[in-house]
Amino acid sequence: MSYLSLKNVSYSYANGYEAVQNMNLDFDLGESAAIIGQNGAGKTTAVKLMNRLLIPTKGEVLVNNLSTKEATTAEISKMIGYVFQNPDDQIFQDTIYKEIAYGLKNQKLGSDVMKNKVEAAAEICGLKESLNEHPYNLPYSKRKFITIAAVLATDPNVIILDEPTAGQDRESTERLGKLISHLANQNKTVITITHDMEFVVREFKRVIVLADKQKRRDASPREIFWDEELLRLSDLKQPFICQLADTLGYKGILTIEELLERDKNETYYN
Numbered sequence: 356m357s358y359l360s361l362k363n364v365s366y367s368y369a370n371g372y373e374a375v376q377n378m379n380l381d382f383d384l385g386e387s388a389a390i391i392g393q394n395g396a397g398k399t400t401a402v403k404l405m406n407r408l409l410i411p412t413k414g415e416v417l418v419n420n421l422s423t424k425e426a427t428t429a430e431i432s433k434m435i436g437y438v439f440q441n442p443d444d445q446i447f448q449d450t451i452y453k454e455i456a457y458g459l460k461n462q463k464l465g466s467d468v469m470k471n472k473v474e475a476a477a478e479i480c481g482l483k484e485s486l487n488e489h490p491y492n493l494p495y496s497k498r499k500f501i502t503i504a505a506v507l508a509t510d511p512n513v514i515i516l517d518e519p520t521a522g523q524d525r526e527s528t529e530r531l532g533k534l535i536s537h538l539a540n541q542n543k544t545v546i547t548i549t550h551d552m553e554f555v556v557r558e559f560k561r562v563i564v565l566a567d568k569q570k571r572r573d574a575s576p577r578e579i580f581w582d583e584e585l586l587r588l589s590d591l592k593q594p595f596i597c598q599l600a601d602t603l604g605y606k607g608i609l610t611i612e613e614l615l616e617r618d619k620n621e622t623y624y625n
């Protein structure tokens with residue numbers, strides 16, 4: 356039994372527009388995945404169904420065997436943390452400390468325990484030195500880490516990140532990669548929506564492609580990024596290294612190391 360399951364899930368918005376159609380997905384604990392797809396494919400709608408921000412119109416979402424139709428939002432958000440695409444939709448406290456601590460308020464923790472949890476989440480997000488600052492004193496890229504820290508502090512088993520690399524420089528993108536590995540080592544599940552294909556190749560072993568409201572494929576990055584028909588039908592592009600390898604006539608390459616190795620062997624044998 357998977358920890359998180361979408362079973363034949365469809366969702367229509369109030370205006371009648373169906374954004375997710377008959378979707379089936381399963382996630383075990385410790386299993387991370389990237390969700391990719393064109394704008395409007397239904398990615399954000401799908402993840403909002405996972406944490407009960409939306410409730411399926413048809414089908415069922417089960418979290419640890421509990422249907423989101425029967426659970427409260429508070430029950431589900433203890434298990435599934437969601438980091439919004441835009442941090443400014445999530446930040447409303449006047450210090451970073453208070454922002455990270457906010458989700459812990461109902462847990463009736465002693466102030467020392469609370470402080471330890473806030474500091475641990477801040478540390479991993481590179482914010483430990485800024486806890487007394489106003490969130491808006493920090494640039495957008497760091498504000499995104501404030502919202503990640505606020506979710507991590509509540510210690511959910513599943514963390515959903517919506518476009519985490521958007522607006523991030525290389526250093527912050529590397530920090531995100533380390534964070535995802537760290538969470539996987541703690542048996543957490545990280546589900547990341549992204550348009551950043553290089554990030555997908557570096558950080559994920561499982562990729563889910565959504566197109567036109569539906570799941571098109573759920574496979575490894577190599578299978579996804581060398582499935583030319585899938586990419587064409589889903590209007591997706593290969594990562595740059597795959598494109599370069601393709602131009603050189605090498606199929607199935609995913610990383611620069613693999614490309615250099617293949618090129619060395621070809622040169623050697625020729």
Ligand SMILES: Nc1ncnc2c1ncn2[C@@H]1O[C@H](COP(=O)(O)OP(=O)(O)OP(=O)(O)O)[C@@H](O)[C@H]1O
Nearest residue numbers: 368369370372374393394395396397398399400401
């Ligand atoms: N509140 C809403 N009411 C009606 N339609 C909506 C609403 N929110 C989203 N949609 C529509 O549902 C479809 C799927 O939107 P969704 O945000 O899930 O796509 P997405 O794959 O996350 O896209 P993006 O990459 O642009 O964030 C889009 O056509 C969008 O316009």
